[in-house]
Amino acid sequence: MKRKLMAAIGVATLAVGATACGTDDSGNGGNGGSGSGGNTDSITVWLMDGSAPDAWIEELNTAFEEEHGVSVNVEIQEWNGIQEKITTALSEDGTVDVLEIGNTQTVGFAATGGLADLGEFEGEAWNATMLDSATVDDTLYALPWYGANRVVIYDKGIWEEAGAEVPTTRDEWIEALELIEENTDAEPIYLPGQSYYVMGGFIADEGGAFAVQEGDEWTGALNTPEAEAGMEFYAQLQEFSNSPTDNDEASPQQSTEVVPQGDVASWIGLGWEAGGAIATIEEQGEEADFGYFPVPGKTADQPGHVFLGGSNLAVSERAGDQELAKEWLRMATSQEWAQKFVDENNGGVVPNRTDVTASPEEDTFAAAMVQSAEVGYLPPLTTGWANVEVVPNPIKDLMTKVLNGEDYAAAAEEADAEITTRINRD
Amino acid sequence: MTPPARAVEPAAPAAATGRRLPTGWLPYLLIAPAVLSLGLVLGWALLRNVLISFQEFGRRQLITRTTEWAGFDNYVEVLNNPRFWDTLVRTFVFMAVNVVLIMVLGTLIGLLLNRLGKKMRLTLSIALVMAWAMPIIPSTVLFSWIFHTQYGLMNWFMGTLGFTGFEQHNWFGTGTSTLAIATLLIVWMSIPFVALNLYAGLTTIGGEIYEAARMDGASAWRIFRSIVLPIMKPFFLITTFLEIIWVFKAFAQVYALNGGGPSRASETLPVMAYIEGMGQQQFGAAAAISVLTLLILLGAMSYYFHLILKQEKEQQS
Numbered sequence: 001m002k003r004k005l006m007a008a009i010g011v012a013t014l015a016v017g018a019t020a021c022g023t024d025d026s027g028n029g030g031n032g033g034s035g036s037g038g039n040t041d042s043i044t045v046w047l048m049d050g051s052a053p054d055a056w057i058e059e060l061n062t063a064f065e066e067e068h069g070v071s072v073n074v075e076i077q078e079w080n081g082i083q084e085k086i087t088t089a090l091s092e093d094g095t096v097d098v099l100e101i102g103n104t105q106t107v108g109f110a111a112t113g114g115l116a117d118l119g120e121f122e123g124e125a126w127n128a129t130m131l132d133s134a135t136v137d138d139t140l141y142a143l144p145w146y147g148a149n150r151v152v153i154y155d156k157g158i159w160e161e162a163g164a165e166v167p168t169t170r171d172e173w174i175e176a177l178e179l180i181e182e183n184t185d186a187e188p189i190y191l192p193g194q195s196y197y198v199m200g201g202f203i204a205d206e207g208g209a210f211a212v213q214e215g216d217e218w219t220g221a222l223n224t225p226e227a228e229a230g231m232e233f234y235a236q237l238q239e240f241s242n243s244p245t246d247n248d249e250a251s252p253q254q255s256t257e258v259v260p261q262g263d264v265a266s267w268i269g270l271g272w273e274a275g276g277a278i279a280t281i282e283e284q285g286e287e288a289d290f291g292y293f294p295v296p297g298k299t300a301d302q303p304g305h306v307f308l309g310g311s312n313l314a315v316s317e318r319a320g321d322q323e324l325a326k327e328w329l330r331m332a333t334s335q336e337w338a339q340k341f342v343d344e345n346n347g348g349v350v351p352n353r354t355d356v357t358a359s360p361e362e363d364t365f366a367a368a369m370v371q372s373a374e375v376g377y378l379p380p381l382t383t384g385w386a387n388v389e390v391v392p393n394p395i396k397d398l399m400t401k402v403l404n405g406e407d408y409a410a411a412a413e414e415a416d417a418e419i420t421t422r423i424n425r426d
Numbered sequence: 427m428t429p430p431a432r433a434v435e436p437a438a439p440a441a442a443t444g445r446r447l448p449t450g451w452l453p454y455l456l457i458a459p460a461v462l463s464l465g466l467v468l469g470w471a472l473l474r475n476v477l478i479s480f481q482e483f484g485r486r487q488l489i490t491r492t493t494e495w496a497g498f499d500n501y502v503e504v505l506n507n508p509r510f511w512d513t514l515v516r517t518f519v520f521m522a523v524n525v526v527l528i529m530v531l532g533t534l535i536g537l538l539l540n541r542l543g544k545k546m547r548l549t550l551s552i553a554l555v556m557a558w559a560m561p562i563i564p565s566t567v568l569f570s571w572i573f574h575t576q577y578g579l580m581n582w583f584m585g586t587l588g589f590t591g592f593e594q595h596n597w598f599g600t601g602t603s604t605l606a607i608a609t610l611l612i613v614w615m616s617i618p619f620v621a622l623n624l625y626a627g628l629t630t631i632g633g634e635i636y637e638a639a640r641m642d643g644a645s646a647w648r649i650f651r652s653i654v655l656p657i658m659k660p661f662f663l664i665t666t667f668l669e670i671i672w673v674f675k676a677f678a679q680v681y682a683l684n685g686g687g688p689s690r691a692s693e694t695l696p697v698m699a700y701i702e703g704m705g706q707q708q709f710g711a712a713a714a715i716s717v718l719t720l721l722i723l724l725g726a727m728s729y730y731f732h733l734i735l736k737q738e739k740e741q742q743s
Contacts, residue, residue, distance in 0.1 A: 084707070087488055087707060088488075090489045112486040113486065113489060114489035244594075245596075246598065317489075387707075390705050390706055390707070392686070392687060392701065392705065397689040397690075401688075404599065422706070425484075
């Protein structure tokens, strides 16, 4: 009797164990959960953390409510883990009506059939490059919203103390960092080990890319002299940083958790990150004294390549009310509101339309950003690219390995194999 | 000469002790709620999992709500993936090291509990219960803080002890090092269960047996081997097998420490299933991995059932 009981306990525990590894079908949404957007009293809009200035979004929604008598729920999402969240949201009815999707991920989601056809918006004065990231097979699945790229943000006080000058070439950049290292106690540059979009810029400077297309197939292109040279320069910069080699810019959040601690002479970040850092520093009762310059290129006549980040706005195929969602989208991306959006950001974004102008003031983040916006690069615009960016990201793994002293070619070959497998998967 | 004593005729069978066991439908009715809830909670999830393992099931299928049967494709893919075999070996080594450490240290502490005085026993018991009562995620977070590269207690401690090279030492830099920390964590969390249960079992062994053994000149090791081990054999059996199952399926400890990293070098099978499924959104492949995990565990456990059935038979004969 006693042993039968033991056997029973064994079986039960075994089953619990097995199912614990087996319940990965969560999010297999049925028809349940008609969210707040399921009726026509309101629509739900998902925006990413740091994207829209509060004032702009409030004003826009008030105007929309007046016109359509429908309230707008804006839900702010974190970038971390967003792909899984969007997948779940798109598979359920009425969870979200309008959603912001990063420009590197839009094509992937469009190919799943989860985004509504936005063909009716074709022919407006969209920024052509941005439009590419929202189109699959000549069909428009999202509308460009804004573009952004990284610049170097530096602490004017520390640079002055070190006697360092704002660089225009990579060599001058390294010299400046050396001066800071010698003459001050500050960390010359904060650069986490896995900031792969920054590294991608250095690869683009050499004429390389993360992956290349051959016919219909894509293959990873990290085991190339161009990529190796790009990574080498990244490693040279990273030497100046106290950051570990196995984290990215969001862990810890460089803008709010690292820079405000002080003694960081420079870092590479986006406009919203600069804003976040300034806000945090001011909360601490101190004053931020930031200057900005474009990531230097190999020569003075061209700044370094930077990733053309940005976001598109899309409508869920399963939106509670697609028509209303499209109306909101029409309004938000119209010339009038797009211009307000750019103004509200002090010109710190690349406009989504050619009829919107950004005129940044001198010596601001925006001014530095606009200078390098011409030398931008985009990761491969293919449906499988989103698979490469999910955890564990092979490019990040490669960076950590190389920074820890492993052989580049071997690590790159492994990363390429992983990229090739994933990028060709839909 | 006296006639040989004849065996005493057995008395009439002892009157049935207590009530008779219920027969008919009543026992089934009584276990029905348990069986039903198990079936609903576990059986359904298990069935869904097996079904998904035979499907091409990714982001697109999830969003368009289509079902694409793929036969054994997922299994073929997983079994041809060298990462699966690496992970399988890693999982078994990890499990073996953990279970051995847990059983040995747990047994030693259990024996210690039995020998300690009242106050010390209470203190040790409280320490054990607290380690046991600690939820998994907080203790994992605590351990990852202790071993943090920049602010970790461990690097400071090693430095203070005079070891050099531990400033900014990254304890999560390799898969082995990460799993070693996971081992430390799991062993620490699992010892109380073994120790406290062993102590509870030991209290049922009368002191006179030890006394008799000592009179015969048995050493401590001999006492353990010839007295404690045979008496506590069922305990050791079930505890070892429970620990095997628990360590094999340990997910949160490994995943929360370093996400299976760096470069997936600390993945065990459950973590791999999670990363393939939730991370890569390859739910079909992930389901196949978890079904294979289940089969492997069943295979390993069949020995345990065999052992129990054998003992059952021996007892009856």
